[in-house]
Amino acid sequence: MSSSAEEPNPLEGRGERQPTPPPGQPVLRIRGVNHYFGTGDTRTQVLFDNTLEVMPGELVIMSGPSGSGKTTILTLIGGLRTLQEGEIEVWDADLGDYRNLKGVPEPELVHVRRLIGFIFQRHNLFDSLTAVQNIRMAQRLKDTGATDLDADARDVLTYLLLGEKDLEGRAQKSRFDYKPAKLSGGQRQRVAIARALINRPKLVLADEPTAALDANSGLAVVTLVQELARQRSEEHLSKLVRPPAEAGENGRLGAWQIPLLKKIATEHGTTSLIVTHDARIMNLADRIVHMERGRIESNVVVAERLFVREGLRQSSAFAAVLPEEQEKIADSVLIGVHPNDPVRPDQIAAKPDCVEVYESGLVIVRQGDAVNADSKFYLIRRGTVEVLREVDGATQKLAELSAGRYFGEVALLMDQPRNATIRALTRVEVYTVNRTTFDKFRSVSRPFIERVLANFRAGDGTPRT
Ligand SMILES: Nc1ncnc2c1ncn2[C@@H]1O[C@H](COP(=O)(O)OP(=O)(O)OP(=O)(O)O)[C@@H](O)[C@H]1O
Numbered sequence: 001m002s003s004s005a006e007e008p009n010p011l012e013g014r015g016e017r018q019p020t021p022p023p024g025q026p027v028l029r030i031r032g033v034n035h036y037f038g039t040g041d042t043r044t045q046v047l048f049d050n051t052l053e054v055m056p057g058e059l060v061i062m063s064g065p066s067g068s069g070k071t072t073i074l075t076l077i078g079g080l081r082t083l084q085e086g087e088i089e090v091w092d093a094d095l096g097d098y099r100n101l102k103g104v105p106e107p108e109l110v111h112v113r114r115l116i117g118f119i120f121q122r123h124n125l126f127d128s129l130t131a132v133q134n135i136r137m138a139q140r141l142k143d144t145g146a147t148d149l150d151a152d153a154r155d156v157l158t159y160l161l162l163g164e165k166d167l168e169g170r171a172q173k174s175r176f177d178y179k180p181a182k183l184s185g186g187q188r189q190r191v192a193i194a195r196a197l198i199n200r201p202k203l204v205l206a207d208e209p210t211a212a213l214d215a216n217s218g219l220a221v222v223t224l225v226q227e228l229a230r231q232r233s234e235e236h237l238s239k240l241v242r243p244p245a246e247a248g249e250n251g252r253l254g255a256w257q258i259p260l261l262k263k264i265a266t267e268h269g270t271t272s273l274i275v276t277h278d279a280r281i282m283n284l285a286d287r288i289v290h291m292e293r294g295r296i297e298s299n300v301v302v303a304e305r306l307f308v309r310e311g312l313r314q315s316s317a318f319a320a321v322l323p324e325e326q327e328k329i330a331d332s333v334l335i336g337v338h339p340n341d342p343v344r345p346d347q348i349a350a351k352p353d354c355v356e357v358y359e360s361g362l363v364i365v366r367q368g369d370a371v372n373a374d375s376k377f378y379l380i381r382r383g384t385v386e387v388l389r390e391v392d393g394a395t396q397k398l399a400e401l402s403a404g405r406y407f408g409e410v411a412l413l414m415d416q417p418r419n420a421t422i423r424a425l426t427r428v429e430v431y432t433v434n435r436t437t438f439d440k441f442r443s444v445s446r447p448f449i450e451r452v453l454a455n456f457r458a459g460d461g462t463p464r465t
Contacts, residue, residue: 026053033086064291079112117201204272215251227265383428
């Protein structure tokens with residue numbers, strides 16, 4: 001991930017670019033993590049068999065009721081607690097490899113902590129130092145090669161509305177030289193956030209980072225975290241900026257913050273795990289992980305969920321069922337991988353009923369094959385297929401279908417043999433909905449489907465397979 005060609009990158013020439021994990025591999029891998037508090041009779045298990053992968057640059061939101069284990073898992077990832085059971089691996093860009101947190105002695109855990117920007121409620125600012133000095137202190141921990149550290153510290157504080165400008169860009173008294181005792185709770189929190197982000201950590205762990213913040217500065221924090229991960233479009237940012245006419249509205253950025261935001265976020269690739277109940281932040285998430293009673297109950301890549309929902313909705317069979325039911329089916333096939341990324345064999349093995357891969361030239365569905373208990377409905381995840389139909393001994397090519405298109409519904413709906421052959425033109429990945437699920441929803445949506453089938457039999461001109 002790099003800045004656009006037009007923009008000069010002030011971090012250029014700061015030495016070696018930190019390497020990222022190999023393509024398709026996560027920056028954070030958690031496998032089978034259990035955790036217990038207490039000893040003897042009072043020993044209680046609070047985490048149960050948690051497995052999660054986080055990809056580079058993702059903004060992950062962790063949600064779940066109080067006591068479900070979110071903070072415990074975050075502190076284990078950050079090396080703030082000893083890992084008792086399971087595996088946690090964090091990519092160390094300086095090392096160019098993963099650091100395994102299992103059985104790691106304390107001095108080595110310190111290395112892990114240095115990789116991470118922590119934003120926790122207990123922010124531990126130095127009481128005797130001013131806001132700027134607190135940040136300058138953090139800058140000493142890591143040599144980022146920056147030329148003007150003081151200006152960088154002030155820029156981040158200014159963006160977080162602690163500098164000489166208010167949200168509308170009007171002059172205000174800056175808090176640069178205030179000590180923590182003279183700052184409000186929300187201002188202290190923002191100084192702590194600036195301190196956590198000043199060295200542009202590749203991994204940010206945050207526990208309720210916006211709880212003490214007003215809506216405007218809460219959004220400013222999350223937008224900064226997002227921009228550190230990767231540049232968003234002008235359109236995305238402009239939606240977050242308050243129009244002058246709505247000066248009274250809460251939860252927006254000032255237009256003047258945008259250029260500064262971009263300047264601060266010139267180096268990309270930060271991955272963030274944020275525990276929050278703040279709905280506005282959830283809307284910005286790339287991945288939403290929900291915990292219940294010590295277990296990760298769901299792990300959803302937002303773009304994948306949208307992709308599958310959108311794909312299923314095009315099919316008359318699924319369009320006929322209630323939106324909540326459509327969402328349930330869509331969620332049942334998700335594999336937790338962004339649709340732009342190819343699936344790895346281990347990810348397919350983990351969800352064998354949800355996704356299949358066909359190499360170029362392979363037949364996925366063959367014309368004339370009877371529909372049975374193993375027959376499926378297919379949504380193309382990646383790649384292109386061709387739709388072929390044999391009529392009177394001659395093969396006609398009816399269509400080419402690519403990502404986001406579906407096939408295989410008609411035979412399932414009509415209980416008839418497949419009416420066309422589908423062959424992979426490239427390597428193809430497909431989501432599959434099995435017959436049982438399909439039939440369950442078919443019965444719910446029967447009246448509608450009868451109408452669809454009537455149209456189909458009459459021939460409405462659309463080639464369906
Ligand atoms: N130091 C500790 N000693 C004993 N039990 C603990 C300790 N810390 C947490 N727990 C228990 O572990 C469980 C998980 O707590 P954790 O703080 O991880 O949950 P959480 O989801 O972060 O909750 P919240 O949203 O309230 O912060 C809870 O039952 C909690 O009481």
